[in-house]
Amino acid sequence: MRTDSLPLLSRVADSVYWMARYIERAENVARFIGVNLNLQLDLPLTPAHQWQPLIDTSGDTDVFRERYGDATQGRVIEYLAYDGENSNSIASCLRLARENARSVRETISSEMWAQVNAMYLQIQTQRSLPEPERLLDAFREIRLGCHLFQGLADATMSHNEAWHFLRLGRKLERADKTSRLLDVKYFMLLPSTRDVGTPYDDIHWSAVLKSVSGFEMYRKKFGRITPSDVVDFLVMDGEFPRAVRYCIRCASESLHAITGTPIGAFYYTSEQLMGQLQAELDFTSVTNVIRNGLHEYLDRLQIKVNAIDSSLREDFAVSVPQIVTQSQSQSQGTAGPASR
């Protein structure tokens, strides 16, 4: 007879989920910075305003202006990568990921713990802007470190309930970030209608694709670069691992693996919301999306992803009391979604 494994502690499920989200978030910030650095090499005459949208995406425009002033390359990278006061900086994400990992060290594999710890230590020692010629490498390393973590999670941890919570966190975070990236770039690029079809346009859209490592896969599928095809690829594609639809499908699989509810049915609120979003992505055409406004569409998409996130906490947390003593407040601080 097989031994039934115990269900996961609610607190552990929450920490594993957030550990995965923070690592994915760190990776995405590294991607955003990397793509802008690349763009600068392609378009050396691009003015400095190239960096402002990165701050705008994070919703921290005012905070940034107050603390740093104009958005120069160095300042933006400092803020997004190393600033400990920015709760979404790479350094903060890795610190929070490590703190969550530490609280579930008995649940994840030793290899995964060692990798989170290594990334945390690396960014701690780095702390400030690398030499200009090391910049691209530095962010590539962070990305690879995050990939290594995911590989270790897939290869050294049983694909049990905790692993599905981890995957759920990773995929939801990724869906959210891909949609945000697209939103910002689309917003930035569309007004320049005079550039449509020019090399300038091409370079920008290529950069968007490269930031999600999707340039080559896009080429295979669509060939020429057009904005609507890029939207189709990044939102509706069912095979590309960073496409929103693909991510939501994986998240849905993991959710159902956790609950045991058959796919296509729901018992929990989170399953219902996830199913609705999945169906919508399955049966929406990109032409409709663009006609009705991409920004509005992506905005609604992000709200839906957030709603799934909130419902998860209600569905799986058996009201774990929050401890508020000073020494313990931090363990709780990691459990909430970071500010946008």
Add this chain to the structure above:
Amino acid sequence: MRREVARPHRTSGESRQSHTHGVVMQGQAYDPGSFYDEMFDAEGHARPEARLLLDTIAALGEGQLQRCQQAAERVLVQLGITFNVYGDSAGTERPFPFDLVPRIVRADEWTWIERGLKQRIHALNEFINDIYHGQRILKDGIIPEEVVRTAASFRPQCIGLTPPKGVWCHITGTDLVRDGDGQIYVLEDNLRVPSGVSYMLENRDLMKRTFPQVFEGLRVRPVFEYPSRLLETLETMAPPGVTTKPVVVLLTPGIYNSAYFEHSYLAQKMGIPLVEGRDLVVEDDAVWMRTTKGLRRVHVIYRRIDDDFLDPDAFRPDSLLGVRGLVRAYRAGRVSLANAPGNGVADDKVMYAYVPEMIKYYEGEDPILPNVPTFLCFRDQDRQHVLQNLDSLVVKAANEAGGYGMLVGPHATAAERDAFAEKIRANPRNYIAQPTLALSRVPTLVGDHLEGRHVDLRPYILYGDNIQVVPGGLTRVALRKGSLVVNSSQGGGSKDTWVLTSAGDAA
């Protein structure tokens, strides 16, 4: 095979032998000094059990030992093997300093230690059970009733309770020390929530990873089975009526506790959930944990929280770490706790002085392991002696641990001694004193050479269906020159501890 071993403090020019056998490192000779050295005898000859290791070290290339040491330190940081520093709200973590030169225990000596520990733990368990039931030992006048009644760790709430199989101390970490004359003594019993066993296990892994060549030819007994033995011990104590495989959890105060690494380490190695107080809830006199699929029953809790914080209903009402109603469920026999609440009564340092009496009383035998002679300050004559000899004694508060609340007379200033004298007069029951022991030393890497540093030894004893001692332990080392305080909170580090098989001794 008899081998010529050079005296270690011969300088390198004197004899070629000293290069191959001694511990001259980069021209600096090792001086065992006037202390008992675990590797060298009084004449400065390598002890037989240490020869092979010393030969290996002597044969290392220049700087190789340091490189291995540095590699070990890097691994500690990479793996996040750290303890938390108290009094630091940011939750600062530090690696527990590790020294690469192991401490060796001969097989025959270990056999003796093991017998002594089993005898002692059995007697201590009998004592605790007696205190919470008939109190025969008090009625027979072996121990004054007053001493038990006033022990801060005595729990009247536990009177009449019988834990499964009558076991109160499932996990013990007894501190042993060797004095200048070579005699090993029990220094403390540590019955409550002893820690450090994860370092015993990690230190061995670290040695194998960074310094594998030293294991060659030596028959070092493995320690890796400890987590399995611990899990078995915990499973044997499931409450009566549990017919399925019992659900065992480890209860930690949380990630800011100084021993959090150990809690997560042991939970991981045993494959059991690591829970915090807020993950548990008591309903219908049973303990449940909050899972993603609702509440699940818990049968056995290896708690790493002190009695005081275990249950705000039963003990300290302001505790946020514990579980409300836990002691109620425990009393109802629906959950087992390791170690059993109340067992600290035998851990009071005044009670320690009576352990030899306990062994005679309950076991009808003479103690195998001796106690350190102890003066009890509540006795007028003892107190006078202590107050007159503060400069040569070590004074300890009866209920403190971790090297806190302690005065090392010979190393203290006159003002510190006066302050302690005042405390002793104000509350004599709370203080004991012992002669300052010349703790034995083990060669320890200091910079580029070896120096003797004082050590103690903490073996771990498990008590389930029977009493077992894992062949090994945590050797703590006072890294500061001349220091006798080995606690991690006070500048101590640790070493791997090698218990040899009998065949290994002949090497």
